[in-house]
Amino acid sequence: xxxxxxxxxxxxxxxxxxxxxxxxxxxxxxxxxxxxxxxxxxxxxxxxxxxxxxxxxxxxxxxxxxxxxxxx
Amino acid sequence: xxxxxxxxxxxxxxxxxxxxxxxxxxxxxxxxxxxxxxxxxxxxxxxxxxxxxxxxxxxxxxxxxxxxxxxxxxxxxxxxxxxxxxxxxxxxxxxxxxxxxxxxxxxxxxxxxxxxxxxxxxxxxxxxxxxxxxxxxxxxxxxxxxxxxxxxxxxxxxxxxxxxxxxxxxxxxxxxxxxxxxxxxxxxxxxxxxxxxxxxxxxxxxxxxxxxxxxxxxxxxxxxxxxxxxxxxxxxxxxxxxxxxxxxxxxxxxxxxxxxxxxxxxxxxxxxxxxxxxxxxxxxxxxxxxxxxxxxxxxxxxxxxxxxxxxxxxxxxxxxxxxxxxxxxxxxxxxxxxxxxxxxxxxx
Numbered sequence: 013x014x015x016x017x018x019x020x021x022x023x024x025x026x027x028x029x030x031x032x033x034x035x036x037x038x039x040x041x042x043x044x045x046x047x048x049x050x051x052x053x054x055x056x057x058x059x060x061x062x063x064x065x066x067x068x069x070x071x072x073x074x075x076x077x078x079x080x081x082x083x084x
Numbered sequence: 085x086x087x088x089x090x091x092x093x094x095x096x097x098x099x100x101x102x103x104x105x106x107x108x109x110x111x112x113x114x115x116x117x118x119x120x121x122x123x124x125x126x127x128x129x130x131x132x133x134x135x136x137x138x139x140x141x142x143x144x145x146x147x148x149x150x151x152x153x154x155x156x157x158x159x160x161x162x163x164x165x166x167x168x169x170x171x172x173x174x175x176x177x178x179x180x181x182x183x184x185x186x187x188x189x190x191x192x193x194x195x196x197x198x199x200x201x202x203x204x205x206x207x208x209x210x211x212x213x214x215x216x217x218x219x220x221x222x223x224x225x226x227x228x229x230x231x232x233x234x235x236x237x238x239x240x241x242x243x244x245x246x247x248x249x250x251x252x253x254x255x256x257x258x259x260x261x262x263x264x265x266x267x268x269x270x271x272x273x274x275x276x277x278x279x280x281x282x283x284x285x286x287x288x289x290x291x292x293x294x295x296x297x298x299x300x301x302x303x304x305x306x307x308x309x310x311x312x313x314x315x316x317x318x319x320x321x322x323x324x325x326x327x328x329x330x331x332x333x334x335x336x337x338x339x340x341x342x343x344x345x346x347x348x349x350x351x352x353x354x355x356x357x358x359x360x361x362x363x364x365x366x367x368x369x370x371x372x373x374x375x376x377x378x379x380x381x382x383x384x385x386x387x388x389x390x391x392x393x394x395x396x397x398x399x400x401x402x403x404x405x406x407x408x409x410x411x412x413x414x415x416x417x418x419x420x421x422x423x424x425x426x427x428x429x430x431x432x
Contacts, residue, residue, distance in 0.1 A: 021230030023167065023363030023379075024297060025304055029222060032305070049233075051160055052292050055087060060305055 013042040019057075020049040027053040028060050035066070035083060044081040054079065087291065088309060094287035095316025101280045102195050102317075103324040105143075108272035112330070112339030113199045115321075116143060116284065117192035118366040119183035119355075122384070123391035123400075124268050125249065128261050131388065132395035136266025140253035142274055144370060145246035146281015151289040151374030152243040153282075160289070163239025165378030168228035171424060172379050175358045176386025177393070178417035179366060182354030184394035185347050185401050185410045186210075187340055189366045190295035190359065193352060194314060196341065198321035200333035203341050203348050210349035214356025215299050221425035222360065228428060231379055239376030242384070246374075250278065267340060284367075285374060294368040296359035340403065347406040347414065354417045361425055 017034050019027035027048065034044050048054050054070065057079055061068045067082040085093070102115030114120055120137075127138030155161040183189045186207050188196060193211060196204035252260050253274065263269040271277065287293065291313060298311035325331040335343050342348070359365045362383055364372060369387070372380035394400040399413040 021164065021167065021232055023228060023231075024294075025222065025300060025363070026227055028305065050162065055292070059087075059309060060307065063305075063307065 013038065014045060015042065016045040016047065018047040019053060020047055022053075024052070024056070028056050031057050031060065031081070035061075035064075035081065038083050040084055042083050044083070046079040046081065048077050048079055088312070091291040091293060091309060091313040092316045094291040094293050095313040096320045097287055098191075098284055098293070099198070099317040099320030100324060101284060103321055103328065103330070105272045105277065105280055106330065107328065108276055109270055110272050110277075111267040111270040113196045113201060114188075114192060114267065114340060115195060116280075117188050117195070118144070118147075118370060119180055119189035119387065119391070120187075120192060120267070122180070122366070122387050123184065123394070126388050126391040127263070127268060127395070128253070130259060130261055131392035134395040134400070135268075136263055137268040137395070138261035138263045139268040139271055140249050140260065141271070142250060142253060142277040143281035143284070145249045146278050147285040147288065147367065147370040148242055148246040148374040150282040150285020151371040152246075152285075154286045154289050155375040158290075161239065161376045163234050163236045163376040163378065164231045165234050165238060166229075167231040167379045168428070169379055169382040171228055171428070172362060172383045173386035173389075175362050175421060175424065176369065176383035177390035178421055179355050179358035179362070180387040180390030181394055181399060181413050181417050182351045182358065183366070184351075184391060184399060185406055185414050186351035186355065187342065187401050190352070190355060191317070191365070191367055194295065194318050195321055196338070198318050199325045199338075200331045201338040201341055202333065202335045203338060203343055203345070206345045207348040207352040211352040211356040212299050213349075214353035214358075215296055215360050216303055217353070218357045218360025218425065219300065219303055221429070225429045226361070226425050227430050228361075231377070234378065236376070238378055241378070242373040242381045285371060288367060288371045289375060294364050296356060296365040297368070299356075300360060342401055342403055342405045344401075344405050347401065347411060350414050350418070351401075351406075354414050354421070357418065357421050357425075361421060
């Protein structure tokens with residue numbers, strides 16, 4: 013299953029809080045796509061996800077940055 | 085350099101600069117205090133007439149410009165705004181009320197603690213409690229809404245305002261106030277204050293240093309990353325205070341401090357609650373405003389106006405204690421921010 017959330021323009025700590033909530037609804041093997049727009053959110057979400065044992069990949073297309081978080 | 089190392093290095097340098105600024109003239113236990121300095125700027129501009137605390141502190145423009153310069157160089161300058169600005173103004177106002185009753189922003193709280201002022205320990209517990217309380221609403225879905233990308237020129241307003249303040253303090257026209265006595269008269273030389281502010285601005289922008297975030301992330305995520313910066317400031321300032329003989333352990337007779345424990349607790353409870361709802365402590369608001377965040381810019385002006393009200397309405401505390409006006413203002417702030425937090429919830 014793939015889920016997508018958009019945390020662009022949200023104040024700290026909402027991007028991480030929403031990422032955390034979304035990951036809790038996923039099962040192993042699922043992917044969460046997080047649409048972000050600022051370096052602080054990217055760092056915070058990546059750090060949280062890595063500390064929680066997920067794999068994180070960052071990609072950019074058409075000026076939009078996306079973090080893909082893989083739940084094993 | 086990894087972000088982990090950077091935040092600790094930033095903390096060390098902020099702690100060291102804070103003590104250095106005191107040695108070079110800033111008030112005792114107030115090498116850097118974002119709230120006190122914004123209050124001093126309010127005084128310098130004549131927004132309040134408390135004669136002991138009027139001076140256009142160069143450190144604050146330094147934070148804003150340091151952040152602006154490094155964000156611009158790193159491609160992190162992004163003009164944005166539109167996330168409930170009037171509400172943010174009000175929250176900034178009340179963060180300042182809380183700080184004026186405690187007599188310090190969260191950073192000064194850490195610095196006071198590092199000098200042995202145990203009143204700041206009471207305040208720290210209040211600050212942590214206020215953050216915990218704010219997080220209850222965040223977990224229930226509190227949000228002030230999204231900010232949007234806006235034209236770059238709007239993001240230049242705060243850096244331009246910072247330059248304007250620096251011009252005013254150097255030109256010293258007759259309508260700008262400079263305390264002749266009291267904490268406002270205690271100041272490090274202009275260039276040192278500015279340089280220190282710029283360095284802190286650069287480091288705080290790169291490391292995302294935030295006192296409220298430090299405690300918040302422990303509760304929320306069991307993440308000690310930002311808190312390690314907080315600890316680095318404390319340990320560095322503690323060591324330097326011990327070496328320079330500025331450490332005095334106790335509650336009574338601490339510099340620019342009072343011993344009314346309930347109001348130290350509640351003042352910083354309010355500051356912690358407000359900082360959590362804003363998404364960052366007063367220092368972080370200065371830094372974000374330099375990066376182009378106009379919502380943080382509005383919060384800054386809320387703090388400036390809050391400082392003016394605090395002194396005009398007898399709300400601000402003094403070493404003698406907290407007036408009834410100050411007590412009413414803090415309780416009002418907690419009630420108002422609770423209402424803002426309850427009523428700004430996005431249902432899923």
